[in-house]
Amino acid sequence: MFGYIIRRILFALPIAIGVSIVCFSLVYLAPGDPLQTVLPPDATAETIAIVKHEYGFDRPVPVQYAIWLWHVVQGDFGRSIASRRPVTLEVFGSLANTAMLALFAVPVAFATGFAMGAIAGCYPGRILDRIVTGAAVIGVSLPNYWLGLVLVIVFAVEYMVLPASGMGKSGSAAFSLWRWSDAQFLVLPVVTLTMIPIGIIARTTRAAVAEVRSQEFVTTLRAMGLGEGAVIRHVLKNASPQVLAVMGLQFGYLMGGSILVETVFTWPGSGFLLNKAIINRDIPVLQGTILALSLVFVATNLVVDLLQATLDPRIRRA
């Protein structure tokens, strides 16, 4: 197991470096000069040269990357072009808000999706299976930001029972989960976010359970006289590594893919920050947010792989 952990971490490192290269290259994808936003339109060639030097844009690209990476490793993502604040502060503050959404969405989505999939997989072809399968397809086909809008229309516009957007009066700093006046702002975004993971996890669980149930050891268990409950327990345990892999991926998507939902609810998370950075053409913030989110994704995949290996010893040897 120890060897597997080391191997898996060594495998994740080059990916993390590759991810950092992609994030760094985003500057060069941007049309025009990245300094356009800071420079006055009538800047002299001299001023341009000074600013270029200040930002390090006059160095060769690999050197720029090395310097950038060196700063990033030390937790310094540079300064926001728009607000002049350190990018690290902006990114981590918003990442915490996104994580709050994800941490509430995860248990709801995983439990619901797994239960739905398990029920459907245990009774394939029956009416419950059809309902679950149908609901799961709807879940993965609905644009989730649209569902967010519809929820706002119903619960905030028509019935006025829940707030439509934002984080409340106290804002991000004083937000407390224990006050309903603050916590109510979480309800609609979390419900919206759970929809896609529920659909995907239900589909995966159903397929995994159905597959395990058709294996011979299940027949053996039945022949040995085990009750249906005990058989299902064995089936679920054998289906779990596959489901776990998908759950890990979904956690990553909840963290990194919440930009649309955060935009709908103007939730001050990383997706919202990203959106703001794009509108302002604030490349350092764009880079920092994307790097942070994708590193979270890489780390999640790593943790999931290790968990899977603990659950299923066969994986360690592969």
Added chain:
Amino acid sequence: MSDQAILSAPGAAAEYDSAPATKVRGYWQSVAYRLSHDWITLIFGAVVLVIILIAVFAPLLAPFDPYAQSIVGRLKPMGWRGHPLGTDELGRDMLSRLIYGGRISLIMGLAPVAIAVMIGGTLGVIGGFAGKVANTAIMRTMDVFYAFPSILLAVAISGAMGGGIFNGIISLSLVFIPAMCRVAETATSQVKNLDYIEAARASGAGTFAIIRHHVLGNVLGPVFIYASSLVSVSILLASGLSFLGLGVQPPEPDWGLMLSTLRQSIYVDPLGCAMPGIAIFITSICFNLVSDGVRAAMDVRI
């Protein structure tokens, strides 16, 4: 399928001799047979066809000019002065914009997938067939792009390059290429070491001929099935990009962009604000169900 099952069953020889002569179906015949008995797939396939036809014949079907604005006729309800679904925030006919919006949404759904199939599929076949170095180089590069959540990668690339249909298609293609490449690579390396490839090589077939005649047939199935499941993802992601202001730019009619502009008037006209989403949903669920049905009929596992 069926004759194989009989052959591998215990005591097959005796049964096989005495079995009445039945017509053996070819692969595509059995796929067609299974599809023709799957009414869910057939119905939703018909809906997909209707959506495509509506998009193609949009100029004939749309009752109004989708760009014509009217200051007095903004955000009017259904049926106002002959506008069947009312008007949007600039007084443009909602139905006409939804009809025209299908064109862009379908292009944004299909073009990135098609590009990804060509580029990702080619890279995958090369990676699966070529030696270790090329395989490692291609697949590890793909792993890097795999390490981004799809919407994040799309937003990052479009965000850096700027909005527009063209940039949107490029960024979505980049999102799908790694996945396509993996599917093609897996399928290729599965058949690469089989005996018949060895036999073809022994009889003097070149690498290109082997890929063309012996590998592609085994790769295209999984690639096609996977690609079909990506179409609805692509439609959703593309409309999401437009919703964020990164994809299609105003005044073009696009469902995602319509959602984003109508969102400003959510308190005035909640129903109108919901309509483009329904169009996205119907299109995406139809593509999803058809893809599921075709996958089951083709009996492909990815």
